[in-house]
Amino acid sequence: MTSTTSWGGITTCTELAVEEVGEEGPAYEDLTHVLKAAQRGKSLVRQILAFSRDKDQEKQPVQMKQLLKECSQLLKSSIPATIDVRLDLQAESGLVLADPTQIHQVIMNLCTNASHAVENQKGLIEITLDSVDLDRNVALIHPDLSPGRYSRLSVRDNGKGIPPDDMDRIFDPFFSTRKERGGTGLGLSMSHGIVKRHQGAITVASHPGRGTIFSVYLPCAHGTEPMKAGAEVPLERKGKERILLVDDDEQMIYGTEKMLCRMGYEVVAHTGSLAALKAVRTDPGGFDLVMTDHMMPYLNGMELANEIRALCPEMPIILYSGYQDGTVDITPGLLERHGILAFMRKPFNRAELAKTIRNVLVA
Ligand SMILES: Nc1ncnc2c1ncn2[C@@H]1O[C@H](COP(=O)(O)OP(=O)(O)OP(=O)(O)O)[C@@H](O)[C@H]1O
Ligand SMILES: [Mg+2]
Incomplete structure (x- = not known):
């Protein structure tokens, strides 16, 4: 199965079958499992396609604030209502030169991970955006970064945290503690690849039992006019x-x-x-x-x-x-x-x- 279209076809047909069978039908539960598996297949292929695409992606000035707002809307519609999603987006957090589809994917991966970490409890996910000037000590934050101005987006959760033994492996392809629940272990490794190709870096800090914060640093775009603030619709x-x-x-x-x-x-x-x-x-x-x-x-x-x-x-x-x-x-x-x-x-x-x-x- 090589394309999202094929998986999309399975998804659509199974959806139709679920509808036809109805909640009372004998195959209803089995079909909903098939549907979930097909949806995972589709998202896996999508991730791989995004990853293997031409390295010279279509970069354009991206208003991070807008992108994060959209992601948080998507997130809220796909996670349990018991999880509180808070946004703190600084007005002057600036533009980055990026492929918006890929950055969207990174944000959604981090937020989805956060939602899994707080599962079954009164969870909190905080998404923040600001910009920082990094000087010569920048390497202390991450060796991949060079001095300059960065847009920093962080996703913090109050979930179960990451055990110290796992810390070195979380960015490895196929490392997942959620394999039995459909985790591919590709989310973070792909996010890392995408951010690296944007000359940025991802950092992580975690306290087992208390929560985790991932921060993504992306270089601010120079010489591009900020888009008009306030996307309010007249x-x-x-x-x-x-x-x-x-x-x-x-x-x-x-x-x-x-x-x-x-x-x-x-x-x-x-x-x-x-x-x-x-x-x-x-x-x-x-x-x-x-x-x-x-x-x-x-x-x-x-x-x-x-x-x-x-x-x-x-x-x-x-x-x-x-x-x-x-x-x-x-x-x-x-x-x-x-x-x-x-x-x-x-x-x-x-x-x-x-x-x-x-x-x-x-x-
Ligand atoms: N916010 C977090 N809190 C706790 N553990 C995390 C968090 N984010 C990632 N992890 C750990 O890192 C592992 C790898 O994450 P990654 O996103 O690469 O894969 P996954 O989430 O398991 O699978 P997939 O992304 O395909 O759903 C997770 O299985 C989990 O153990
Ligand atoms: Mg993940």
């Missing part, structure tokens, strides 16, 4: 329309759906393109806009757009795609031929999302 960009959201990645659905609902839109979300198409076929006048991911099993985003436009020729459609899908050469001409009005790169923030939607709806 009122005129909010709306009440009904949006059909299609993505095979449940986490992406959680985050995007939440953002859209907060802007006032009504959202109907589908993790399968066929189910989404069925929804349009059943109620062709029921949606004001379609937002779809590109890389999906069965029908990809462009194919789905074709099918929807055949049913509803005037339907505005927004397509989005991640950097991992870099094999797809999405050109303006290609989008136009498929009747797609706008294209967004993942990850996108709330302001970008709000603006793109309003532009498309008034077009």
